[in-house]
Amino acid sequence: MTEQAAYEHNGHPVSRAAFYAIACDPARSVAVEACAGAGKTWMLVSRMLRALLDGAAPHEILAITFTKKAAGEMRQRLQEWLETFAQAPLDTLGAELVSRGVSPERALEKREALQNLYRQILASGRPVQIRTFHSWFAALLGTAPLALLQAQGLPANFELLEDDAEAVREVWGPFLQTVATSASLRADYEAVVARHGRSQTHKALAAALAKRVEFDLADAAGVVDASVPPAGALFPDLSGENDPAIALLRRERDALLAAALALGRASAPTFSAKGVALETAVSNEDADGLIDALLTQKGEPRKFNDKLAGIEQVRHVQALCQRALTARRQHEAWQHQQRMARLARCLIAEFAAVKHQHGWVDMNDVERTALVMLADPVLSGWVQERLDARIRHLLVDEFQDTNPLQWQALHAWLAGYAGSGGGATAPSVFIVGDPKQSIYRFRRAEPQVFIAAQAFVRDGL
Structure with missing residues (x-):
């Protein structure tokens, strides 16, 4: 059994020094x-x-994490x-720089700059x-044009909810009232509750x-x-009826009666009883009886x-019946999904109404x-001007806790530089995390996002 290398670069083993020379270089975009x-x-x-030492202004560096505690640390x-570095001797500072991937020769040149950095x-x-x-993101929202807020259904003067639990508690009353006053939604709700229970x-x-x-x-x-x-x-051959088994009864009536006759002639009482039951189901168009x-x-x-004489006919209609049963289950699954989708749309709309009524805006x-703002090339530039910060270095900690929407926003912003015609330079990007340690699944974090971001950093930057 071979031991995995402690440090790798694009799948190849490297030394610790070589790894940090790459990972800590602010001129390179890396995913660690x-x-x-x-x-x-x-x-x-x-x-x-190192970015500060290379001339970046402090406000041109944006580091993002997920909790106030982590940001504070x-x-x-x-x-x-x-x-510490402002008071340390030059020899110590040189060693500190080397440990952060700076070459020994350049570390000698940068020691005094590090000492004066504070x-x-x-x-x-x-x-x-x-x-x-x-x-x-909240700072971005604070710069949003009024027309954009209106297009998103957000109030001009809003209160940002760190926790939407209160709004969630409040929405159920208006939702159930809307369901009760709508015949179609009430039918959906009663059907789902009857099948799966209210809880x-x-x-x-x-x-x-x-x-x-x-x-x-x-x-x-x-x-x-x-x-x-x-x-x-x-x-498609079983469509046209609310129950595919009924469609089978009507399409294959003769074949079903022939099978019923074959079973009815059987000497075994249990077989003949099923023949009688099948004939009765066909006559009464009883789908459950058929099955x-x-x-x-x-x-x-x-x-x-x-x-049994005529067993081939019996086997044939059994296969048809199995297919009809599968179609019935598909119909029930589709019916349930459609009902739940309609109810979910209603609940989400009522939730938006509750927030709007209180002037609330949540993290979603x-x-x-x-x-929307970062994906639009005009708005994105305007956002940067309003924030008075052209980001030259973007760093994201614990990236495995990023949810798809957060990554889409970052990706839209960074990918926009590719179409800038050389007029703008993309910031260097550093993302670090462990996909196996995602702890914020309840915040819609998705470890697959880390894989997508790695690919973007490798291929897009």
Whole structure:
């Protein structure tokens, strides 16, 4: 068994020094995958330090993390390093720079600059931007034009909700009232509750509300309605009836009666009884009776004597019945999905109404509006001007906790430089995390986002 290398670059083993020469170089865009305790934050703050040494103004560095605690720790570490280095001897500073990937020759040149960096930053009056995703997106929202807020259905004067639990609690009353006053929604709700119970129905609707941004985006793209095809799309010969088994009864009446006759002539009482039951089901167009006569409770063909006269006909209609049962289940799945989609749309609309009534904006609104702003080439430039910060270095800590919408916003912003015709330079990007350690799945974090971001950094930057 071979031991995996401690340090790799694009799948190839490298030395520790070579690894940090790449990871800490602020001129390079890199995605670092590292386990807990591997010094991810040390690398991130080291890149900040080197970017400052290379001439970046503090406000041109944007570091994003996910909690105020993590942002505070990052800010404190940078502050402590700068204070320590301002008083350290030059030999020590050279070693500190070498440990952060600077060549020994260049470290000699940069020692005094590192020593003076703390005073230089204090004199600038502008700190490095170390923020949570939500605070940065909220700052973007604060610069949004009124027309954009209106287009997103957001109030001009809003209160930002860090926690939407209060709004979630408040929405159920208006939702149930709307359902009660709508004949179609009430029918949907009663059908789902009758099948799955009130608790499970509300649990499923709450899950849809928690994923409301993804639901809305998917719904707008037609994905929600297309996600479960109707039975008629898969079984066109059994369409036209609410129950595919009824369609089978009407289409294959003669074949079913022939099978019933073969079973009815059997000497075994249990076989002949099923023949009578099948004939009765055909005569009464009883779909459940048809299925019970030919199939077991598990939906498998009932066992009849292979030497029975007409057994081939019986086997034939059993196969047809199995197919009709599959079509019925498909129809029920489609019907349930359509009902839940209609109820989810209603719940999400009522949730938006509750927020609008109180002047609330939640983090989903913030992220979605940030995506719109950063994806638009004109708005994106305008945002940067309003924030008075042209970001030259972007660093994201614990990237595995990034949700798809947050990454889409960042990706739209960064990918826009590719079409700038050389008029703008993309910031260097540093992302670090461990896809196996995602802890914010409840915030819609998706570890697959890390893989997509790695590919973008490697191929796009």
